[in-house]
Amino acid sequence: MxxxxxxxxxxxxxxxxxxxxxxxxxxxxxxxxxxxxxxxALPNLPTYSPTGYSTESEDDFLKVENTDDFNGILTYINERIDAHGLQPASGGHLGYIPGGGLYEAALGDYLASVSNQYSGVSYASPGAVRLENSLIQWVGKIVGYTLGFAGNLTSGGSIANLIAINTAKHSKQINSQNVRKSVIYTTQQTHHSLLKAIKLTGLDECVVRVIAMDETFSMLTNAFEKTVVEDLQNGLNPFLVISNAGSTDVGAVDPLEDISNIAQKHGLWHHVDAAYGGFFMLTEAGRKTLKGIEKADSIILDPHKGLFLSYGSGVVLVKDGLKLKNAFSQEANYMQDTVGEYDWSPADLSPELSRPFRGLRMWIPLKIHGVAKFSQCLDEKLLLANYFYVKIKALGFETGPQPALSVVLFRYVPSDGEANDFNKAAVANIHHSCKVFISTTSIDNVFWLRVAILSFRTKRKEVDVLLGHLKDYLAGVKVK
Ligand SMILES: Cc1ncc(COP(=O)(O)O)c(C=O)c1O
Structure with missing residues (x-):
């Protein structure tokens, strides 16, 4: 034929x-x-189900076939996916940095997928790009940026960090000639997505200095400046300092304003990772804690953390928007029709061209609930963290520093026996109970339990469940 x-x-x-x-x-x-x-079912679902089905088993249902059994598809999702592992939608999720899952964000994703707006390019979808740029302006104002900044709605904090680090590299003209003499300053609390970004941008050839911290895990600015000055005297090229506005590990906040001042004095780019902590700028207490954040050259925030959206939303902001554009915009013959008097396009401000229209998942919840409710909910998380900190101390646990935001470190030191083993057994017991989920960390070989309170569904009830569980655990193991 x-x-x-x-x-x-x-x-x-x-x-x-x-x-x-x-x-x-x-x-x-x-x-x-x-x-x-x-x-x-959610309030009674286990927050963590450690024993799932074997992922190695043959799954007939995964075969690609044509079916009119939509209900069967939903049953598969329910039984094989939603019922296993961590339940991120649960208010009992107090581990790592909890995400959100606002229902209205899911509606935004649905609508964005139906019309499939080409949101990467203003020429193709001026409305979608205008909406996203308005959201960027809104986030920029929250952190205190004024005119001239630009940004991008990304898939999350890791890509947002990558964009910021690449912009710093481009702006400070780090290239094969000077990369080995160039210096980046971090702390032990720097998120590993930034270390990945350093690798991905070829900056792992730089000298990377890990600056000492105080007892709250905040960068010691004297040590930072002293190192920069020594590096300059030794003919090196200090060009980038990375700070935390809420580290994942312990929730540490660096002295942002002082770091910016030192960075400006010596010509360094200051990048702030506020993926977890940034939206606390919507609260009065958060604004005090993150004072001076607006002086940074670039900042990232994660709406899928602090704005309670489902996973898939990060924001990168660059104070001098032109620097972001210069680092990413690229011409192509087949894109010539898109050049003109349009709003700046996400495609010119990030590595992506085709991308999901991320604006709706963020805009719809904000429109429906209003910003004040988000501020209240974030205030509640700060207060719950302090509440837990006080109560856990009263139970006889050792704690880390007073929470700067909503992460609390704690561990029990028994009068006899190995503390690390004791706390490992305690966390296993909590996970076995499935009522709440917490995670752990190790600092200088000391094993710590940690809670991070950020889910919009976490209320005092969930915190009390954990406290009650730990109290019973201590009683049950008959600690002297
Ligand atoms: C402080 C911080 N930075 C960066 C990231 C990476 O963000 P994402 O997981 O959205 O890629 C996280 C994730 O938890 C984080 O807590």
Whole structure:
């Protein structure tokens, strides 16, 4: 059969991917009922199910096939995916840095996928780009940036950090000639996504200095400046300092303003990782803790942490927006129609071209709930962390520093026996109970338990469940 024949045959088959109105209603009603069941069950679902099904088992259902069993698909998701491992939607998730999962963000994703707006390029979707740029302006104002900054809605904090580090590299003209003499300053609390960004941008050839911290895990600015001065005297090229506005490990906040002042004095780029802590700028207490953040050259924040969105939302901000554009914009012949009097496009401010329209997942929850509710909820997280800090001390646990934001480190030191072993057993017991989930860290070979309070569903009830569990655990193991 020739091509015309094949085409005619295919035409006669009259296949379509378009669901009928009835099918669409069917899918949506099934999804609605799935969602309702999920929400009804959530308060009693285990926060962590350590024993899942074997991932090695043959799964017939995963075979690609044509099925009209949409309910079977939902059952698979429920039984094989949602029921295993960590339950990030649970208010009992107090580990790592909890994410969110606002329902309205899911509606935003749905709508963005239906129309599939080409949000990377202003020419293609001026409305989508305008909305995202407005959100960037809103976030910029929260951190205290004024005119001239620019940014990008990314998939999360790791990519946001990568964009910022590449912008710093480009702006400070680090190249093969000077890379080995160039110096980056971090602390032991720097997130590993930044170490990845350093690798990905080829900056791992630089000298990377880990600056000493005080007892709250904050960078010692005297030590930082002294090292910069010594490096300059030795003919090196200090060009980048990375600080924390809420480290993942212990929630540490560096002296942001002082670091910016030192960076400015010696010509360094100051990048602030505020992935976890940034949206606490919506609270009065947070603004005090993160004072001076607006002096930084670049800042990242994660709406899928501090704005309670489901995973897939980060923000990078660069104070001098042109520097961001210069680091990323790239011409191409086939893109010539898109050049003109348009808003700045995400494609010119990040490595991505085609990308999901991320604005709706962030804008719809903000429109529906209003900003004040987010501020209140964040205030509640700060207070809950302090509440836990006081109560856990009263139970006889040793603690880390007073929480700068909402991460608390604690451990029990028994009068006899090995403290690390004791605390490892305690966390295993908590996970076994499945009621709440916490995570752990090791600092200088000392094993710590940690809670991070950030889920919008975490209330005093969940914190009390953990405190009650730890109290019972201590009583049960008959600690002297
Ligand atoms: C302080 C900090 N920076 C960066 C990241 C990386 O962000 P993401 O997981 O969104 O890629 C995280 C993640 O928890 C974080 O807590």
């Amino acid at each position: 020739d091509e015309q024949g094949i085409l005619k045959k295919l035409d006669e088959l009259n296949f379509t991917f378009e669901p009928s109105e009835q099918e669409r209603k069917h899918y949506l009603s099934q999804i609605e009922s799935y969602t309702s069941k999920f929400y009804d």
